Amino acid sequence: MKIPSFLFLFSLVFVSGLAASGSMAEERHVFLLIGQSNMAGRAAIEAEDQGEIEGVELWNIGEGKWELAQAPFNRYSPHRKDIKMQRLNCGPSFAKAWRDAHPGVKVGIVCSVRGGTSIEQWEKGRQEPWPLYDTALAATQTALAADSDSKLIGILWHQGESNSGASDAYPAKLKELIANWRTDFKNPELPFVFGQIGQWNPKYAAFNEMIVKQPTAIPHTACAMTDDLTAIDEAHFDSRSQRELGKRYARAMLELTK
Template sequence: MLLTASFVVTGRSEEVDLPAKDKFHLFLLVGQSNMAGRGKVTPDDKVANPKVLMLNQQGKWVPAVDPMHFDKPKMVGVGLGRTFGLEVSKSNPDITIGLIPCAVGGSPIKSWEPGAWDAPTKTHPYDDAMKRAHQALQSGKLVGILWHQGESDSGPGKAEIYDQKLQELIARFRNELDADDVPFIIGQLGQFEESPWNESKKQVDLAHQNIAKMDGHVVFVQSDGLTHKGDKVHFNAESYREFGKRYAKAYLELTNKSSAK
């Protein structure tokens, strides 16, 4: 049975048909600004695809067009999420992709704990994400969690405990969302020649890689060759799109391997 959701695009009231719950595959997008996206938006980034939807700020299912996130309205732009959704959709024409944007720019990992408050955005990153996720789960099933975060923890006193914090975060997501076997995809921090990594950033990177080696449902996606938009922090739009393809490839390889067992 098809469910109908209303949305507005360029001032016009339109309808989108949601598929049966088991055909609506949901992905949670969490982390900080490089998950939210800060790339320059072009007209192509606003082309709707009926097979790739997103849960907007108002909790409505709408076409996944950039900018998808709303953490910092004056800064948001192209991210990796939309390309990820399009790539995964190509692999299975029988499903519809539902993206749940929840990233918060500048948020350290301690913000992703129950009750934690992010003062710059006046949000509760973890609590808000869980509320949106549970709302989305009324319409579909969670099949993946995409994570890109760590820049805000790449400093003394934070990097040393990042590994433990990340393991706790993954366990918390899985427990809260009943998602023990759901793939958790981690993207590598930006590797920019103009901004060499300090020891703390190397430690965060090592935590990302190690947990992927220890947990068969976690995948690490490299950022080799990707470039920044001029600020030495955020990827440019082209790199976000490439990163989205890499996330999708990693997800598909993991799920294909699991289904082959």
């Protein structure tokens, strides 16, 4: 039986449309999350934080595969502390905000964090006591190579409590760290967002004053502010604050990528 030409053309358009929409749905925006304990997450995973997050995937570093994300995001870091210590970080709310701002795009998170670490321990090539930089780099490169639809959009870095007593030396080390990531990912303008640490602790005042100035010194960076955020102890954000911090990281990243 001969198919009328208009039906044939309609079928082609319909199938092409499905293919195009499927391609859009498969696009994945990847972010690397690194730093110390507040990025690992020490806040309680409350009822609203539980369950798989639609449209967000977490890279399983050990098994080398993407899977639906759920808190805690730092569960797969090979250098993490005990799994019971890995709780809510800013990752879920960041990923949800980015997803909502980019309909039809998946969000991919590579989270490789170790609590209690200094910026010096994140130096490229450092192996002791953990190869933090090299592990995060290799994990992200492997995640990006897993399929052709993934693109690294930016890096989120939340660290500073361990360096709060020597904030004068921090800017040069941060600048070097960012330069190394950009070199290794072959993107000299790779967006990089860092954040203030807890403003409730007077020991962190000098660090917080310093870190907000760094976007003027390092191009294509931004700082997430921690005004009005609250704590569970002297160093760590509570659940509400982690949710809000993730939204602030997302706003900063969205501004950098406009």
